[in-house]
Amino acid sequence: MLINKFIFKAIFVLGFFFFQFEASAQDGPVEIQIDANEELGPMxxxxxxxxxxxxxxxxxxxxxxxxxxxxxxxxxxxxxxxxxxxxxxxxxxxxxxxxxxxxxxxxxxxxxxxxxxxxxxxxxxxxxxxxxxxxxxxxxxxxxxxxxxxxxxxxxxxxxxxxxxxxxxxxxxxxxxxxxxxxxxxxxxxxxxxxxxxxxxxxxxxxxxxxxxxxxxxxxxxxxxxxxxxxxxxxxxxxxxxxxxxxxxxxxxxxxxxxxxxxxxxxxxxxxxxxxxxxxxxxxxxxxxxxxxxxxxxxxxxxxxxxxxxxxxxxxxxxxxxxxxxxxxxxxxxxxxxxxxxxxxxxxxxxxxxxxxxxxxxxxxxxxxxxxxxxxxxxxxxxxxxxxxxxxxxxxxxxxxxxxxxxxxxxxRMFGLMEGQRIKVNQENLDYNFIKVRDESVRGVNPDINAIASKTNNSIAIMVWNYHDINDLDVPASTVKLTIDNIPANKVLINHFRVDQELSNSYTLWKKMGSPQNPSPEQIQSLEKAGHLHLFTSPEWKNIGKGKTTLEVELPRQAISLITLSY
The missing domain is CATH 3.20.20.80 (Glycosidases)
Structure with a gap:
């Protein structure tokens, strides 16, 4: 009986990691399209x-x-x-x-x-x-x-x-x-x-x-x-x-x-x-x-x-x-x-x-x-x-x-940077929408990679996540291709904030410290700094052609990005 239990466990684990390998083997980037002209209501x-x-x-x-x-x-x-x-x-x-x-x-x-x-x-x-x-x-x-x-x-x-x-x-x-x-x-x-x-x-x-x-x-x-x-x-x-x-x-x-x-x-x-x-x-x-x-x-x-x-x-x-x-x-x-x-x-x-x-x-x-x-x-x-x-x-x-x-x-903190009007995120080609998540949760082969977006008179903000109900982080990052249409500017300032295993994450740093229960004042200062919201890349200006731009993001499992376009 013990051998059978061991074999069953091994088969499950191998199957699970095969499932996760398949989950990471998406054909090309996940494409998310956002139209700044399609307002859904107040954010x-x-x-x-x-x-x-x-x-x-x-x-x-x-x-x-x-x-x-x-x-x-x-x-x-x-x-x-x-x-x-x-x-x-x-x-x-x-x-x-x-x-x-x-x-x-x-x-x-x-x-x-x-x-x-x-x-x-x-x-x-x-x-x-x-x-x-x-x-x-x-x-x-x-x-x-x-x-x-x-x-x-x-x-x-x-x-x-x-x-x-x-x-x-x-x-x-x-x-x-x-x-x-x-x-x-x-x-x-x-x-x-x-x-x-x-x-x-x-x-x-x-x-x-x-x-x-x-x-x-x-x-x-x-x-x-x-x-x-x-x-x-x-x-x-x-x-x-x-x-x-x-x-x-x-x-x-x-x-x-x-x-x-x-x-x-x-x-x-x-x-x-x-x-x-x-x-x-x-x-x-x-x-x-x-x-x-x-x-x-x-x-x-x-x-x-x-x-x-x-x-x-x-x-x-x-x-x-x-x-x-x-x-x-x-x-x-x-x-x-x-x-x-x-x-x-x-x-x-x-x-x-x-x-x-x-x-x-x-x-x-x-x-x-x-x-x-x-x-x-x-x-x-x-x-x-x-x-x-x-x-x-x-x-x-x-x-x-x-x-x-x-x-x-x-x-x-990311939500606090999203104001004005919610704008439409096209979900037709995505694996999950709100009905599917409600009815099935997120148990499929692919993760829930999706976004919510908002705009004010002089900015657009897009929050993107890579979520799955199974908390396994040993899967490759997914490429997300964001296309934003009807941007009312010729040039925008892009800021990219990130929460992942390294950024905006005091817990990872604490574990690297050896999980101290009595951290030193210097360690606490470092943990406090790590716990704040951090930029993923330096701010950059980008020219916009015909009111449209495309951004590519490598997004790890259970990570979140907030991308803001200011003009």
Whole structure:
């Protein structure tokens, strides 16, 4: 039996590498054609949204540093969503835990409001020109209908369901909950001003269709009515939404989302007794599903895109809501940012360029799916921040490790250079389009080599990626031939930025250093420099003939290029 297993393994590995050899044996370059005259719509900064579980990391050393970098890469204010903003505790933090002590009660059951820690979190955002995507949750201990046990002590490798403790339960008094919400919004106006708070987004809870909500669907709807009413009483022009369900493609999730939308449209409001509830935007979550297959990480972008597609389809089926902004409240390759690579080997994609190329390819398809369903996609929250005082490159889903940027953050820097109008990328001769990736993921012989492009009055930007669900980098680079037509200039300045195994990649340098867990100050300085976005070639001027030019790029597997033409 052992011999048979060995032979099977050997056959699989040989077959796999033959598959990869065939994948690299494309006939000639991959040709991508872009027409600057064919506008598709605004290049909305749907990527300028971030979130994380641990709110108290916000004002810690590396948290503040990363927030500053995220704010600086975006031409528009970045929105930030964090869990546990109403959780009881003295600002303690741990993996998948945080607290603010915003609400307690005296011995007579009278409310005590303390906004000190919440203010510290929001001040950190506001100081950087960012804006809260204010998550109203979770349940303070004094209001929880099942307060004990209240705090969890989860760690990677432990059962995930252990996190659902007293903070996840409905309130024992909905009116006290509503007053808490009212006081929070009122306090925010007093501290930050009405105009600023009007630009925020307020939402209730997180993933109430799974363990994060230990009540029923109807109890969540009741909580939403009380919450929305309180927000609007404090600020009638505030933007309120929900329900932040996860996995719209799951049957029970679809049922939850539709039940919520039906109530908002025509149900009896628990507070006012009137028909319907306020709803200014709609939220849901979408996650991929990687796994390890015979030693290789195999991503599943299709699973994430199917969730997004189903969520868009559901919203589009309601004429009353189709125009409303949609925020994908968490949009990621899988579901647990705090689950490290050591305990969950399928998370090995996170430190290197696979996370980066996945991000480039998946965000492009979010735009296309929104076009396909005719819905108003406003944002897609990347649930990946940083984990304070953890081992270097521990394999968490984060943007930086110990203050050093990972390759994935440089893709967002690239998106930050893409403004104006999206323009058409001709995909007729390419191996993948958004429908095929949604339905099949990227499992074919050839990789997904594709692009997204934008233009302003004086520039064109093209992001190109070479992505495959199988994280094998030992394949030759692909030649990509870009043809850009209808360039309104006779001469352009070309800048070529790159994320690959060498450039804009602190992780590769760290491994070359010997993977130190206590790098020297000089090593840290080198890692920080390597973590920034770098040019692949020197800037060059190029003459344009008849408004058209062709560029050839050698693009390695899991690499991303951003090429800008300025005029």
């Amino acid at each position: 909305k900064p749907i990527w300028a949204w971030w979130g994380y579980d641990e709110p108290n990391y916000t004002y810690m050393k590396d948290g503040k540093k990363l927030l500053s970098e995220i704010a600086s890469l975006s031409p528009v204010p970045v929105f930030v969503r964090a869990h546990s903003l109403l959780v009881t505790g003295e600002g303690t933090h741990a993996l998948k835990w945080g607290s603010t002590n915003a609400y307690t009660e005296d011995e007579h059951g009278n409310p005590i409001y303390d906004w000190t820690i919440v203010d510290k979190i929001f001040d950190t955002y506001i100081e950087r020109g960012m804006k809260p995507f204010a998550q109203i949750g979770f349940m303070p201990k004094a209001l929880s209908s099942k307060p004990e046990p209240y705090r969890h002590y989860w760690k990677p490798g432990a059962a995930y369901n252990n996190i659902y403790t007293g903070w996840a339960y409905p309130p024992k008094d909905y009116k006290k909950w509503a007053e808490l919400v009212y006081q929070w919004v009122k306090h925010s106006i007093e501290r930050y001003g009405k105009e600023d708070v009007e630009s925020w987004y307020w939402e209730l809870w997180n993933e109430p269709n799974i363990g994060y909500w230990q009540g029923t669907t109807e109890e969540y709807i009741k909580l939403y009515d009380y919450t929305a009413d309180a927000v609007k009483r404090a600020l009638p022009t505030a933007k309120m939404g929900g329900p932040e369900v996860t996995g719209p493609a799951w049957d029970k999730s679809e049922e939850f989302l539709r039940t919520f939308l039906d109530h908002v449209k025509s149900g009896k409001n628990y507070v006012t007794g009137k028909t319907g509830s306020p709803l200014d935007f709609i939220t849901f979550h979408a996650k991929g599903s990687p796994k390890v297959v015979d030693g290789f990480v195999q991503m599943n972008m299709g699973a994430q895109l199917r969730d997004i597609s189903k969520g868009f389809e559901i919203v589009a089926s309601y004429p009353e809501f189709k125009h409303l902004p949609i925020i994908i409240g968490e949009s990621d390759p899988e579901g647990c940012a705090a689950c490290s690579e050591a305990d969950y080997p399928h998370n090995a994609y996170r430190n290197g360029t696979m996370y980066a190329s996945y991000t480039a390819a998946s965000f492009s398809r979010k735009y296309e799916l929104a076009d396909h369903y005719g819905v108003n996609l406003l944002g897609a929250v990347t649930w990946g921040f940083e984990f304070e005082n953890q081992p270097w490159y521990a394999g968490f889903r984060d943007m930086a490790t110990n203050g050093v940027d990972k390759p994935v953050l440089n893709v967002f």
